[in-house]
Amino acid sequence: MSAIAEPAPVTLRAPRRTRTASALATLARRRAALTASNPRQILVPLIGPALLALVVAPALKIATGGLHSHIDYESFVGVGAVGLVVPLSCIFAGLSVIVDRHSGAQRELLAAPVPRAYLVLGNLAVAVALSALQVTVLIGLSALRGGEFHITPDGVAWFAGAAVLFTVFMYGIAETLASRIKSQEEYVGAVPAVAILPFFLAGALFPITAMPAWLTTIAKFLPLTHALALMRYAFVDPSGKGLHDIWGMSNVTTEAWLSLAVVALFAAALTYGSIRAFSRSAVS
Amino acid sequence: MHAIEAEGLRKTYPGGVEAVKGIDFDVSEGEVFGLLGPNGAGKSTTVGMLTTTIIPTAGTARLIGHDVARSPLLARSVSSVVFQEAVVDQGLTGRANLELHTKLWGVSPERAKSRMTELIEALGLNGLIDRPVHTYSGGERRRLEIARALCSEPQVLFLDEPTVGLDPRIRHELLDVIAGLRARDDLTILVTTHYLDEAQRLCDRVAIIHEGTLVALDSPKALLEQLGREILEFRVDGSPHRALAALRDRGIAAEDAFAIGARITVPLHRHAATEALAAIESEHLRASEIAIRVPNLDDVYLQLTGTAVREAA
Numbered sequence: 001m002s003a004i005a006e007p008a009p010v011t012l013r014a015p016r017r018t019r020t021a022s023a024l025a026t027l028a029r030r031r032a033a034l035t036a037s038n039p040r041q042i043l044v045p046l047i048g049p050a051l052l053a054l055v056v057a058p059a060l061k062i063a064t065g066g067l068h069s070h071i072d073y074e075s076f077v078g079v080g081a082v083g084l085v086v087p088l089s090c091i092f093a094g095l096s097v098i099v100d101r102h103s104g105a106q107r108e109l110l111a112a113p114v115p116r117a118y119l120v121l122g123n124l125a126v127a128v129a130l131s132a133l134q135v136t137v138l139i140g141l142s143a144l145r146g147g148e149f150h151i152t153p154d155g156v157a158w159f160a161g162a163a164v165l166f167t168v169f170m171y172g173i174a175e176t177l178a179s180r181i182k183s184q185e186e187y188v189g190a191v192p193a194v195a196i197l198p199f200f201l202a203g204a205l206f207p208i209t210a211m212p213a214w215l216t217t218i219a220k221f222l223p224l225t226h227a228l229a230l231m232r233y234a235f236v237d238p239s240g241k242g243l244h245d246i247w248g249m250s251n252v253t254t255e256a257w258l259s260l261a262v263v264a265l266f267a268a269a270l271t272y273g274s275i276r277a278f279s280r281s282a283v284s
Numbered sequence: 285m286h287a288i289e290a291e292g293l294r295k296t297y298p299g300g301v302e303a304v305k306g307i308d309f310d311v312s313e314g315e316v317f318g319l320l321g322p323n324g325a326g327k328s329t330t331v332g333m334l335t336t337t338i339i340p341t342a343g344t345a346r347l348i349g350h351d352v353a354r355s356p357l358l359a360r361s362v363s364s365v366v367f368q369e370a371v372v373d374q375g376l377t378g379r380a381n382l383e384l385h386t387k388l389w390g391v392s393p394e395r396a397k398s399r400m401t402e403l404i405e406a407l408g409l410n411g412l413i414d415r416p417v418h419t420y421s422g423g424e425r426r427r428l429e430i431a432r433a434l435c436s437e438p439q440v441l442f443l444d445e446p447t448v449g450l451d452p453r454i455r456h457e458l459l460d461v462i463a464g465l466r467a468r469d470d471l472t473i474l475v476t477t478h479y480l481d482e483a484q485r486l487c488d489r490v491a492i493i494h495e496g497t498l499v500a501l502d503s504p505k506a507l508l509e510q511l512g513r514e515i516l517e518f519r520v521d522g523s524p525h526r527a528l529a530a531l532r533d534r535g536i537a538a539e540d541a542f543a544i545g546a547r548i549t550v551p552l553h554r555h556a557a558t559e560a561l562a563a564i565e566s567e568h569l570r571a572s573e574i575a576i577r578v579p580n581l582d583d584v585y586l587q588l589t590g591t592a593v594r595e596a597a
Contacts (some may be wrong), residue, residue: 013362013439019390026387028371030380036377037416105381107371108432111335112388113361284297284338 023114027122034096034104035126041096046134047089049081053142058207067207075149075236077185078142080204082163082231083224085138086131087170087195093127094174097278098184110282117275124171124271132160136278137234148236155234158256162230165263169223172270179277198224209245220246223266226259285349286310287440287472288317288334292343295329303329305496311472311489313439318466318487319476320585326496327476328368331444334474347440361389361390364433368445370425374418378409378428381417382435389436396435396463403431423454430461441465443475447482462486482582490581494581494589504581511540511551511579511587516560519546521570528568536560542587549583552576 035041044145057077066073100106111120143149181187201215202208202224208216219225229242233256240252247255288311295304297578304326311317319327332338334345344351350358372381379400404413407427417425426446432442446462447455463486465471477483483490484504492500500507520527524543527560531537531550536559541550546566552560557576562573 025389026384030376030384031378034373034375087499103370103374105371105373105384108365109335109388110337111360111363111365112385113357113390114388115357135419163483238433284332 001169005210020118022094023118024122024125027114027118028110028125031096031123031126031156032129035093035130041092042130042134045085045092046137048088049085049138050141052084053078053081053138053147054145057142058133058145070239071232071237071241072148075142075147076146076232077205078139078145078147078149079231079236080228081142083133083202083204084195084199086163087166087199087224088138088191089131089134090127090167090170090174091191091195093123093130093171094178095184096133096173096185097123097178098181098187101178102184106282116279116282120175120271120278121276123175124168127171127174128164128167132163135163150235150238155238157234158260159231159234161260162234162263165260165267166223166227167268169263169270172267172274175274176270176277179281198222201225203228203242203245207242207245216245223263230256230259230263285346287313287315287348289346290330290343291345291372293330293333293340293345294342295326295333295338296341297327303496304333306489307493307496307498309491309498309501311474311493313472314470315488316473316475316486317476318483318490319491319493320478320480320483320581321493322478325493327493329496330446330493331365331442331474331476335363335442336360353427362437362438363440363442364389364438366433366444366446367424368427368448370429372425372429372432374419375416377416378413378420381419381428382406382413391436399437400431401473403434406464407431421454421459422450423457426450426454426458427461430458434465439470439472441471441473443473445476445478447477447479459485463488480585484581492585492588499588500584507581507584508579511583512553513578514557514578515577515583516550516552516557516574517577518548518564518571518574521546523570524548527567527569527571530569531560531563534563534567536563540587544586549586551579551583551587 053074057074060077061073065074110116141151177187177190177194181190201211202222203219206217208225211219216255225246229240229246232242233240233252240255243252243255243259247258249255290307292306292308293304294301294306306574307330317358319330321327329338333340334347334352336352336359340353344353346352347359348362350362354361373384382400383396386400391399404410407430409424409427409431412420412424412428417428418587420428441461447458459482462475465473466486475483475486487504489501489503490507510583524546528537528541528543531541536555537550538553541548543549550560561574564574
């Protein structure tokens with residue numbers, strides 16, 4: 001073998017730096033543009049929950065007589081349906097990560113001079129924005145159908161806090177699964193376990209105390225239970241019955257903060273986990 | 285300092301597969317360097333390590349002095365990659381794909397605009413650039429990917445099997461485009477391929493990688509000169525090894541002659557073709573498909589590895 005003996009000195013250029021905010025905004029804009037080019041991703045997650053709020057809840061109210069309390073059942077389920085729309089929306093967003101890996105620009109993004117965590121965070125920003133839109137539409141439809149919502153500035157803050165943190169948590173699950181699961185088929189197979197099962201256990205359609213005690217205990221550990229109780233406390237039930245069912249304390253504000261902390265903890269853990277899973281799957 | 289430096293680069297995948305077994309090479313600024321070998325030889329793993337998507341098990345690699353393991357962001361900031369398969373956002377327009385690249389690589393908006401205009405023109409993308417990429421043909425998409433890689437004015441460009449899967453016309457068009465990149469003195473190109481004619485046409489130097497090891501590294505011209513001016517090639521009906529031995533005994537074939545299957549290849553260093561043909565006749569070798577031709581990189585590869593590159597690919 002031979003090699004060129006003495007190379008000419010290499011031209012050193014001042015390295016270009018991509019600013020954090022600029023890189024994140026670019027990645028989020030990219031994901032938003034791809035999502036907008038596929039309207040099904042926006043509409044499909046809404047269909048089931050909207051039917052639940054507009055058709056199933058009123059029918060169940062007539063059939064069962066509602067909750068037999070001061071809480072309106074249609075608005076109860078209207079908020080409960082958020083517990084379905086957010087997971088479905090996030091699962092769809094996770095599917096985009098697999099598509100990106102198989103037939104999109106993921107490898108180009110991995111070769112870009114930006115930390116790989118930004119790829120996850122850019123997608124997360126769009127998942128949160130899309131879920132916010134879908135939740136707003138869902139609550140709006142539920143209100144038009146006759147749901148009673150008590151909107152106050154404090155309530156909006158609690159609702160938004162719970163919804164955003166729950167979305168962050170769910171997106172963390174979706175991204176982690178997308179990074180670990182190789183094919184779209186396998187990924188879709190995980191949907192019932194991560195999106196549907198918790199919906200039935202977390203008090204979306206009925207209070208968790210209506211279930212057997214052991215299931216109620218399990219429900220108290222689900223972030224969705226805490227998120228739904230918070231969202232209902234915000235818009236439907238200022239007395240915080242759902243929060244009281246979880247914590248059994250006398251101060252509803254304390255219960256609300258505790259539930260928010262639980263959802264935040266899950267959100268932080270899953271975001272960290274999803275970044276780790278993505279970064280590990282990106283290199284070999 | 286070289287534009288690309290690899291020292292003792294090694295990759296062992298979980299499960300013990302040794303894809304790259306400690307390779308060393310340097311590529312000077314402005315050089316077009318070819319990494320040749322069949323699929324599974326270790327080319328893509330080597331490019332993966334240089335582009336920071338594969339973590340080396342041992343050794344170091346630097347791009348423009350930036351260590352790919354210690355300063356991956358800096359290494360990525362001076363380089364771009366054109367991948368073997370489609371790596372584009374199919375749902376976005378060509379322009380959106382280019383803009384995404386310039387923003388992520390931190391190119392100023394003014395420079396990005398002028399650079400994009402320049403490359404869209406140069407790569408014949410004018411009529412396509414505002415169409416979604418899923419409407420592009422394979423060749424158009426590949427031109428877009430080259431334009432995208434050049435948008436950030438990289439100092440090191442990786443072309444991973446750039447023409448694989450393209451039809452011959454598009455392949456030749458693309459080779460022209462790549463040959464045109466050589467005009468840029470400050471652009472160092474590492475191209476992987478198993479088409480040896482491409483390497484011969486494009487590269488200043490080539491490294492032949494076989495089972496994770498570099499078995500040759502030199503200019504195509506120097507590698508070809510090792511095989512002399514002419515090659516005698518023929519099929520033999522009977523034992524090829526006995527035929528080869530007979531030609532060696534007569535001094536026609538040297539140590540670099542080789543047999544693959546029933547086909548014998550004899551570099552003619554000091555003998556004329558007529559002498560070789562006379563030897564075949566006098567040894568009563570049952571030869572057919574006799575050809576005298578100039579050597580090419582296929583011969584170099586076959587001689588070094590005993591494997592047909594294209595067969596193995």
